[in-house]
Amino acid sequence: MSTPERIVSISELLGEDTSPEHTRQPVTTPFSPSIHTPGQAALSVFVSAENPEAEETSTEEEPSSEESPKDTRSLEQIFQDVLNQEPTFPELVGITEPRLWTEPLRPLTPETSLGFDVVRWCVQEAGWMPMPYQAWLYVHALELLPNGFLRFSYILLLVSRQNGKTEWASYLIAYFIAHGRKAVLGTSATLETALESWEDCVAVLESLEDIFGSVHVVKGAGRVCATTQKQGAKYKIASANRKGGRGKKRIDILVEDELREHETFEAHAAADSTTTAVPDSITLLLSNAGDVRSVVLNHFRNLAIAGTDPHVGHFEWSADAEAPGFEISDRQQWRQADPALGFTITEDSLASKMTGPPQIFKTENLCIGVPMLKALVQPSFWASCLDPGTLDPYRRALAVCVALSPDLSHISLVAAAVLPDDRVRVETVRVWDSTTTFRSEIKALLTRINPRVFGWLKQMPAGPNPLSQELAKLPRSTPLTAANTAEAVTTLAELIGAARIAHNGDELLQHQICAAPPKPQDAVTGVPQDGTLAVAGAVWLARGLPKAPMLWMVTENGVMVGSDKVE
Template sequence: MAATSQASRSGQTDAAKPVRKKRPKLYGKEKPRVYTPPLHQLEPRSPEAEAWTLGYDVIDFAEQVLKVNLFPWQKWLLVHMLELLEDGQLRFRTVVVLIARQNGKSTLSQVLALWIICVWGWPLVLGTAQDLETAEEVWQGAVDMVEESEELAPLIDKVVKVNGKKALEIIRDVENYKQTKRVKTRYKVKAANRKAGRGFTGNLILLDELREHQNWDAWGAITKTTMAQVEALILALSNAGDVTSVVLRHLRRMGHEGAGDPDGICKSGDELMPDLIDLGMESSSDDEEDDEWDDEDEWEQDPESLGLFEWSAPPGCSKWDRGGWAQANPSVGWNPGFTERTLASACKTDPEWVYRTECLCQWSDGILEGPFAPGVWEEGQNVPEAGPDGALQVAQADQIVSDVTIGLAQSSDREYVYMARAGYRADGNPQVELVAARHGTGWTFDYMMHGNRRKRIKAATGQSKGAQVSALIEDLSEAKSDPENAFDVPVEPWQGTDLTNGWSRFMDAVNHKKLRHHKQPPLDLSATTAVLKVFSGGATLPDEKASPAGTAPLMAAVAAFWLLTRKEEHELPPPPPPAAVLATEVEAATPAEANGLGGWSGDIGSVGF
């Protein structure tokens, strides 16, 4: 007797069993969602297409020499980012690539760097990242590729592995005017800071994780190494940033504008506030200009030489949108270890703003989580108005008209001191604004004493005990008390219960929609992502260590607001001195009267109630 199937035993025939359709395998998109359109027909590969790009040469080098099989998106990018002009020079001098994490950015940069120094012959490739360790890991991967290649290994002249000075040096023969010349090329690494690249003349600059550049210091130091080069390329690779990613945000906006502004980010009004937070404290009544004003125009790129290639999920899509996954992760499915299941697991377990930034390459405004009621921080932002020339500007009603108080805070790495001011608007509501963020502490003295700023400052404060900024507050206090010092701004201590009271009042003002502020990226991100520390009595304070974006910009604003709204305690006058008493009267008084005991002799029975 034939064995009975499990379906038959349960009363269900095989014919009635539902058929589950198998989901087709998810493959990442080859083309980015947003990109600078090419000037020539670059695909499919043909002799005509090869004449307009160096990309196909790099692809052949990767596959035939390095034995690296590039993903479709990497090949597409190389072909388009290395497009040539009529005169044979590279079309782009700056290329920005936006793509989700773990999709192969490092491999792409390694292949390009090795082709540049081993084949094309540019003298110097300079690789950078926000921390030196990351840059060195990418560099080490490139060194491994060369050492494992039968064709490239003989070209190695020297590999310097000293920490902080790592370099790969290649010596190759180049035929020029029927003569053979030995040429040395190098691939060095540096940390992305204000000193990076100074003293070097670079040709290919690799900037990894440009999203971490929260000011223009490193960008200015590194990219200016290419200024004297006829041929050079700056390649910036990054995941999506947030509101503090000032360099990437600026370049992305320019790239989107060149691509037709598909997401509408060029008309959002975000450009109202300069990315460099050094806004000065000038009002319409200030006559003096700040000589140290930093203008974003200084870093303006030539739109014709900037290429943007962005693999990202479309705005507004569900975080479960598989099409968005494929658009932001072009390596999914092509890389055996990177599957749809990997993304699904992250989507299920990550906080939404983390998943969207890291896996969908979507920009976070820092509004999904934070210490305030949902949406109230954004409701307190001032809306810009169009000026006479059509440019956006701060509305007259959104300006501080009163004198101001100053709040200071310092980042946990002691890299920056943030200065905020607080004052009252014409409508009577309080307003806070970041006015400066600079390296070190010494600048704060002159900044507050400069011109008409000093006339408006009532006092300054910052956490006076237990914080990074406490030493600065002590120095300011000592300078104020020194008669020989020109600094005369009153400095008030802020410590103990005043800290938690100040934060409580700040939270109440935000949640009750009484506090106004401009749209300023560092303050917005710090305020909307701060993690609170709860004390035993229930009081709270922003926790610098636990907050993903730090709390220094926020605490500078809280300090200024506390000083503006605090209730000043007035000490009661001392009691008047006792009336003069003649010595003869004291001698005639009883012992109890002389002791001021009101006639009580010490016997409790004599006291009336």
């Protein structure tokens, strides 16, 4: 057994070249699985557990002309070939290592990561060459604990669209089925998405008939299932609701694709419980970035970043939106968010996607989370309505509206009045974080403001307004029906888009309005929208008021003038 001239760690082997030419340099130095144990004899190659003598010169007979040649490359050579494969489009090549990831507990070797054998299997037995980042991900995501179990029960893979995450998952599932896993369940926010991922994996299984035999496919009549002939393994998909995973037997592998589309925990919770009785189960959470409504994705990402759950592995290829001078056109950021650049994605094809809305390019192609993908208004539109001022001169034309957050933890009262130029000025009057305090203060506050109309929403996004009876008894009370509220929200969006709103730059209103969904019923639990709805209601009521009566006064010169302002 030869000793390498220089020992390199696995992190160096799988590291990313940072040369200004943005090209990957060949890896030619031998490496050792025992590099992190000083004094221990180093191996010059990685060897498969099934073939510990692979480093010796092969003495097997040449295969007959009727058989496919057997791939006898060592694990070292396989990894060199994977990492040094020439990109198809070398002008701009993606970065292998993710921007954010859960670091390993110990050095990663064939003894401490199942990923090495997965890569070997993919290349030697499945005949598929993963991209460099996919091989890196196998090694780091499939880290083993000292007891031999997988370190991560949940693997959160975040990467821009069309970078091969479903392909990565398909071959991983195929590997597990080939090595004894019997039950796979796929789910997503829609059955259509789950079906697409299922079909990709079935195509892989069908292409490897020598490993899996024929694949029996059932699709229709409310059932979707693929069963491999040799292993008897089943891959099913479940409906995307709270009943989706219920009633299913023990699941070895759970696949949740397009995780950003899960706006509640119902589907995830139902499917997740199917893995409870399998000690070494694994859940693949696959997605690009989402928005504030992506509650399941955000939950797992926050857990991983905080390091509070050791079962979650987080691997994220994304652009850094907080980098100094960040621009969505920055090619270096593209490299970090799109590791398939140069292999399956070209610089030109990515550049062509910049013609759409910036928030779409950020989530789809840079894997950057945004406040709201389908927002009520664009932040730039709201910013264009900034016009510091006061409603004091228009006290005789005030309309006010109160709205509550779905969990009643936040209440906003907003005032509005139509200006002489037909714009509508809005201003937050008061906010409360307690219904008790709100009840004790609202009547006196309305008396002091003395608006021409006091509005409130009969229907909240989460259901009927629980304070309806009390609000109806207040002076000049005017309830807004669900239809009124929908019309008010639509009107507000139109007015903001046309710069017909004036505001003072209130940070709370800016945060809520720029994160508000187009429809009130699409509001997410935990995301306050009381400010947005109060603004919409106040504006709608103010625009519906008859013009305030004129106040006549005599000037020093004896001229009588009229004004609808209160000085």
